[in-house]
Amino acid sequence: MNLFITKTMRYLATAWAAVKELRRVKLWWVPMTIGIAILLELLLSNHDSQPATKYAYYRYLVFIALAFFLTLAVGAKFFPRWREKLLHISAFYTAVFLALNIYHLATQKFGLLPALFFPSPGRILEALVVDFRYLIVDCLGSSAKLLAWGYFTGAIAGFFTGIAVGFNKTAAYWVNPLTRIIGPIPPTAWIPIVLVAFPTTFSGGAFLIALAVWFPAAVMTGSGIANVPNAYFEVSSTLGASRWRQIFYVGIPAAMPSIFIGLFTGTCSSFITLMTAEMLGVKNGIGWYVNWQREMLSYANVYAGLIIIAITFYLLITLLFRLRDVVLVWQKGVIKW
Amino acid sequence: MVAPQTGAATIGAINIRGVKKTFTHQDGSIIEALSNVDLSVAAGEFITLIGPSGCGKSTLLRAIAGLHPVDAGELTLDGEPITGPAAERGLVFQDPLLFPWLNIHDNVAFGLKARHLYREHKAEVGQFLKLVGLETFGKSYPHQLSGGMQQRAALARALVNQPSVLLLDEPLGALDAFTRMNMQDEIIRIWQERKTTMIMVTHDVDEAVYLADRVVVMCPRPARIEEIISVKRERPRARSHPDFLQLRGKLLKILDFGGQEREPEYRI
The missing domain is CATH 1.10.3720.10 (MetI-like)
Structure with missing residues (x-):
């Protein structure tokens, strides 16, 4: 019993340290979020309710976004003004890409929403491009x-x-x-x-x-x-x-x-x-x-x-x-x- | 043109004969704002108008400015009847009332532009800003200046038109005591330099005696001139000189603040 409490305490301390660590690396929140989105996109197979697109527009989008925010995060090391700006927008764009990812999963990957009225981000991008x-x-x-x-x-x-x-x-x-x-x-x-x-x-x-x-x-x-x-x-x-x-x-x-x-x-x-x-x-x-x-x-x-x-x-x-x-x-x- | 004028002033004589003015309140009652006022102001003279509220001193000043017509009587400037507002009779209010959308330079230039004289007289804006000590604030907007500085800018704005009479409606009333004393000296300096006729409304007995050639005391119900007191003292005046204090006491007595028995003047 005693051992169990000690273990739990240790886990909690580790979790707390991780949260603190996350706050410390705020500059990397957006690239990390996009990275998760890319991983999920590559690992999970598409749901067949959404018609296939000619090109993988969603992948292009997330890769471009990743390149962009990685550049910002690296540049922030050198330019204090970039750093300030990035720290300010970091939380917001994390939320944006989180929401985009959730929508992408709900449509393209799991087909949770009716495909007719809720096209996947890739299909919207395709319509936009075409x-x-x-x-x-x-x-x-x-x-x-x-x-x-x-x-x-x-x-x-x-x-x-x-x-x-x-x-x-x-x-x-x-x-x-x-x-x-x-x-x-x-x-x-x-x-x-x-x-x-x-x-x-x-x-x-x-x-x-x-x-x-x-x-x-x-x-x-x-x-x-x-x-x-x-x-x-x-x-x-x-x-x-x-x-x-x-x-x-x-x-x-x-x-x-x-x-x-x-x-x-x-x-x-x-x-x-x-x-x-x-x-x-x-x-x-x-x-x-x-x-x-x-x-x-x-x-x-x-x-x-x-x-x-x-x-x-x-x-x-x-x-x-x-x-x-x-x-x-x-x-x-x-x-x- | 801005160079100090030499010799006695020749323009800016005001003549007021039998001026009457009544206002009708919303409930129909009639207020007599001025009843039969006579006053002659010589060119280049400094007049202060003093009296309790409701004595018509502001009404008289606004009538001279031409902002509202009088019911009877005659107002003239250098023999010409006053019919409406004009640049020759500058007016400075208690609030600076600078135009907030113009910077200080453009505020001062307003009168010149309004009279289409700006192109030839551009340099004078800077000279008048310098006269009131604001030469480095031309690009500032009014809200960036302190109350005293704003009032100085308002003074420059009125002066740039080279008015023959400058009307001042409690211009220093909203300022703190120290700023006010500085501004009084400033006004005297400008007056001595420009030889402009000055008519100033004030609530402040000290200010009235400190500035004026003649103090005009007005009384309410009916609104009229009670007495005119000449102040024949050199400038700059010492506020603690016995003559100054004596005039001050006399004015207070007329205004009925000296009615009751006070402690004797000398005890030590």
């Missing part, structure tokens, strides 16, 4: 054109509506009720009318997106200007600023933080509207691609499309954040959001 040109050039290109037209029309219209409402009482009297009635209607609810009223689905879609951006841009610009302390206008008038200069050099810069919130809200609802418009009416674009592939029951392509959408929207939002950091550099340390 359709890449079509996805980027045709679908994404068409979506980008529609989004750009709608977004900029809506943002500019919203900006000027907001300025008019913020500075002019008559404009506020007539426009405010309109924004309050039209604004809260989800732009996609207009689809039945828009599809009939507009000559092309493109112009209809652009209009819907513009509407989605216009409302938050107008409201936030207007309220931003209305909330500019009157004292700023008094100061500028005693400095000899004309009414015009007070609008463009005092009112608008002061309202800029609020205007950016409007643009962010508008961006998010423009994405929603773009996807819905493409799924319901417009006959091309990335949203249409996803819906089309769903109808064809090729879910690997659906996931491929979703990945493209996620990356694109992530990049666009990041771009807007960068733009805000440049325009609102004066806010650093004043307001955070």
Whole structure:
């Protein structure tokens, strides 16, 4: 009995030492996780519910990832900045590759999920590679054109509506009720009318997106200007600023933080509207691609499309954040959001 | 242009005749903010307006600035009636109210740009920043500066327009005692250098006597000028000089803080 307790204690101490050791080698977590994934991929045989792919895309992915993170881990020995960065992202990417590995095992190796709706990572990658040109050039290109037209029309219209409402009482009297009635209607609810009223689905879609951006841009610009302390206008008038200069050099810069919130809200609802418009009416674009592939029951392509959408929207939002950091550099340390 | 002007000032004389101003409250009651105010300010004079809250001193200053029209009476600057805000009458508020989206240099340059004079007078921005001791802070944003520095920048922003009158609405009220005394000397130095007419609203009896050629004491209900006291002392003034203390006591008495019996002035 005594011997048993001593043994258990010793095992526990060893396990604890191993955990401590693991924390010490945090730099190698990601390569280790990917290494396990590669081992499992090589040792376990594929489940036959998943159709075979032409090339072993999943292997390529994990080997490239391994090479990448090994380089980082080795480089961290020499560059302190790499080390800092890697220590920071290590836990996150360990979780990412762990999750990917689990999904890979559940689909490709053990067939635990229905193969039709849950294609293995290899099959999604194959769809992405095979359709890449079509996805980027045709679908994404068409979506980008529609989004750009709608977004900029809506943002500019919203900006000027907001300025008019913020500075002019008559404009506020007539426009405010309109924004309050039209604004809260989800732009996609207009689809039945828009599809009939507009000559092309493109112009209809652009209009819907513009509407989605216009409302938050107008409201936030207007309220931003209305909330500019009157004292700023008094100061500028005693400095000899004309009414015009007070609008463009005092009112608008002061309202800029609020205007950016409007643009962010508008961006998010423009994405929603773009996807819905493409799924319901417009006959091309990335949203249409996803819906089309769903109808064809090729879910690997659906996931491929979703990945493209996620990356694109992530990049666009990041771009807007960068733009805000440049325009609102004066806010650093004043307001955070 | 920024070189100190020599000789007596010739512009910046303000004339106020029978000025009345009432405000209507939301509940319908009428507040008389100014009732029949007369005041003549000579060119280059330093005036301080003092009085309890509600005596109309800020209202009078804002009326001179042209920020709100008066109900009756006449306000003129060098004989010209005042109809609205203009660059010739600079105003500095209690809060610095620097534009947070502009750096200090661009804040000071605002008036020049607004009047389309920036291209020819660019160098003056730096000169006025130097005048208030902020020449190395042009690239800083307002929130990076202390309260006193912000107020100095606000002063430079008003001065760059070379106003003939500078109106100061408790500009030092939010500063701590030491910064405030430094700023008072700074204002006197700028005033002596620029010969600008100065009209300053203050709550501080000490400040009023320290700075002014004439102290204008205002009283509420009805809001009017109670008394005008000349301070005929050399600058820089000694705050502990008996004359200074005597004027201070006189002002406090008018403002009714000396009403009750106090301890005798001398015991030692």
